[in-house]
Amino acid sequence: AMLVRASAGPAFAHRAMRTAPPSTSSSSRVARRHRACARAATASSPWMASMTVIRKSARIASPTCASPSRPRATPSPSTPPSHVSRALQTTEDTPVRDADAEKSFDWRACWYPVCFTSDVEADAPYQFTLLGEPLVFWRDSRGVMQCVADRCPHRLVPLSEGRVNEKGELECGYHGWTFTGEGACTSIPQIEPGVGLDTALKSPRSCVTAYHVREAQGMMWVYPTSKDKAPDVAALPELPLVPEYDNPECVCQDIFRDLPMDWGTLLENVMDVSHVPFTHHNSVGKRENATPVNLELTSAEGVTARGFEGEWKEGPRKGKYGTQYTEFKAPTLMRHTLRTPTFTTLTVVYAVPTTPGRCRLLARFPFIFKAALPRLIFGLYPQWFSHTNQNAILEDDQIFLHKQERLIEIDRTVHGKSYAQSCYMPTKADVYVSAFRKWTSQIANGGPAWPKGMSTALPPQETSREALLDRYHSHTKNCKSCATALANIGKARKILRVLTFVALAAATGAFARAAPMKMTIALAVASALCAIVREKLNALALKMRVGPYPPPRRPPSMMESAIEKARFAF
DSSP: OHHHHHTTOOOOOOOOOOOOOOOHHHHHHHHHHHHHHHHHHHHSOHHHHHHHHHHHHTTSSSOOOOOTTSOOOOOOTTSOHHHHHHHHOGGGGOOBOHHHHHSOOOTTSSOEEEEEGGGSOTTSOEEEEETTEEEEEEEOTTSOEEEEESSOTTTOOOGGGSEEOTTSOEEOTTTOOEEOTTSOEEEOTTSOTTHHHHHHHHSGGGOOOBEEEEEETTEEEEEEEETTTSOOGGGSOOOOOOGGGGOTTEEEEEEEEEESSOHHHHHHHHHOGGGHHHHTBTTTBOGGGOOOOOEEEOOTTSBBTTEEEEEESSOHHHHTTOOEEEEEETTTEEEEEEEOSSEEEEEEEEEEEEETTEEEEEEEEEEEESSHHHHHHHHHSOHHHHHHHHHHHHTTTHHHHHHHHHHHHHHHHTSOOOHHHHSOOOSGGGHHHHHHHHIIIIISTTSOOOOTTOOOSOOOOOOOHHHHTBOTTTTGGGOHHHHHHHHHHHHHHHHHHHHHHHHHHHHHHHHHTTOOHHHHHHHHHHHHHHHHHHHHHHHHHHHTTBOOSSOTTSOOOHHHHHHHHHHHHO
């Protein structure tokens, strides 16, 4: 169980551009590097030679140095150096179906998960931004979920700041205009009843854009093409669901979080199984379990518009659980699957693009146990408690992924480098990442289809760890289980504060009256216990607001340890 969760730690990188042919000057530099690497390989020991190759190749746009243990291709006058370096990249062998590469991927012709239905209030609007478009969801009088654009046609204020009225319609909080789930305006309080009101209500300009919504497997889904332009619901594509979730022997842990990184950075990270022993060391991984990772694509047609499939034959934990199967179902779903004789476990991640440089993670961890006891134990854990642990795993790599994608963006926009030029990926452990990058650049038009005129630049890099490790705004306040638990913890701490002082006052009074010593000690102990429990609850509440630092993979420095202790103290 811990193992699969490790594969779902967060993150991604940036929109890839195709490799540009090198200039004449860069070609000469590449040739010089090539000769230097050859000299290093013959003059040093195999280990030193390989280290020299890695260091030197990392300084040029495209890697041109092969391992000293095997023959190297020498660029001929008719073969551009970029072609040679591409041949040496094991991840460059990923095929892309030509028919899909020639088409334009329609980002708005897909279903996207928005949230878990358990987090939606029955009588309040729910706001969410998808592909740069603000949307608002609510349940009508029949309990059916509805969705419209989050902007009132009157003065363009967000409808999510309004309310759901007695008729189950969405009422604008500014001037009281009301709307149905079909987007029709039903009330304009500023116009007297009559012909004028009827005319205004029938005008297309009084309507708001409506979207198809579905609920399935405990999640809310939206199809981001307006109902008047989209096909009927029956003609829409299937939801990207997880069939194993419907197994009666399945138990599942869910979590969502709004992340300070692009949707692609997140997907790329969860596809990368080789980072788990190092990034998540002492959380859900161990460095000593790291082995060479040889991933293979198993899709018959390679990378297509639908995504791709692959397998890791050895699997994690040095093959303890057998082959791990991976599927990327474009544009949002990635899943790892492990099957053993006693259980099946999955890591399921939906990466939903919200705005440039930000996304929503919806992660699911289904476990299918043959025996009933493990299922019973899973049910004993409160959801909010498991969320504190899962958030910690997500934060293991959250800081450096946020910074990584900005370095890649600088390479792309300032230095004109493609993703393959920026990142040196000579191992089969990066096969999935390479396939995903090819899908993004050659099939998906380089990334999500943001609204026309919207800036696609990444937001400025966060300068504080607290902002990157924030849990309250990115999860707690929008999670019904965690928000309720945090409120209850606050109430319990207030009660414990009163009990602490009452018990302390009673102990002091008992001592002053020369009461039996046992009574005085009992009251003093009760006061101390109330204070201790209150502080423990305070530490738990703090974990629901911001994540700790540093991550478990390394011990804290003396300064970091002092700061962390002070944080819990106050």
